Amino acid sequence: MLNAPEGTTLAFDFGETRIGVAQGDVRLGISHPLATVTGASNDAKFDAITKLIQEWQPKQLLVGLPTHTDGSEHELTRLSRKFGRRLHGRFGLPIYWADERMSSLYAESLLSEAQVFGKKRKAVLDQVAAQAILQVFFDNGALEYFNGREED
Template sequence: MTGRQAARWLAIDPGDKRIGVAAGSMPEGLAGPVDVVDAKPFDKAVARIIQLAAEYGAQGIVVGWPLNMDDTEGPQALDARKLAQTIAWACDLDVRLWDERLSSFTADQALKGTLTRQKRRARQDALAAAAILQDFFARNGAATAERIAKPR
C-alpha cells in the first residue's frame, strides 16, 4: 500500500434464519466470506456482528437491503433496515444500506454443483455477503449508499 490506509468494511446478508458475514478492504476492493451468524435471538446476532466488526477492524458495516424489483421496500427490506438501525445505534461504526437484489442467487449459482445442498446453504449466506461487499466497492458505495443515522 502506498501511503493510503485501507478502509476495512464488513458486509452482512440478513435472512430470517441466518446472517452471512463478509469482510474486505478498499482501495483493493477485495472481499471474502467470514462467518454465518444465527439470526435469532436478534440481540445476540447484533452483538456478534459488532464483535466481528471489531475483530476485523472494520470502519463500517454494509447491510444488504433486498429491495423489490420496482425499488420499493418489502418486508425483508424493512427487516434489513431495522437490523441496520439497531447496529448503528449500538456501535460507533458507519452503517450503510446497500441494494443487494439477487446477491443470494449469484452466490447460489457460484456454488451449484460443487457441494451438497446442505453445505451449499451454509456457505451461501457468507458468499452473498461477499458479493454485496464486492458490489459496494465496485460502485463506490462509501460515497453513494444510504447512511443510517444515529438517534439524537
C-alpha cells in the first residue's frame, strides 16, 4: 500500500469574491465543508485563511482548477493557479491541483438533497463545492498524487 501523509488536507474552491474551504484526511477518505472566506481585500482573505491553517495544521493544500467543460483553461484557471502559488509561498505547504468542473453541480445536488435553499444555500455553496473537490480527489486516487505525482 502507498503511504499517505498523516493529518489534514485543506481544499479550496477559489473565487474572486468567495473562497470555499473544506477539510479532510486522506486515510479516512472523507471530506467536510469548513468555511467560506470573504473579505474586502486579498489581505483580509489571507488573514482568514491563515487562521484556518493555524487551527487545522494541514500537511498539504488542494486547490480546485476551474476549466471549460472541454478541459481548456480560462481566466479563472489562471487566477486559481496564482492563488495556489500564493498559498505555497505564504505557508510553505505542498499544493495539489484538482479538476473542479463538476464540483458546483455536485454541491448544488447535495444541498438540494439536504433541502438547503435560498440564503442558507448561498452561505455554504462554496464550502460544499470545496468539499466536493476534496472528496473527488480522495475518491480518484489521492494516494498516487501524495506519492510523487504532484502537479505544477
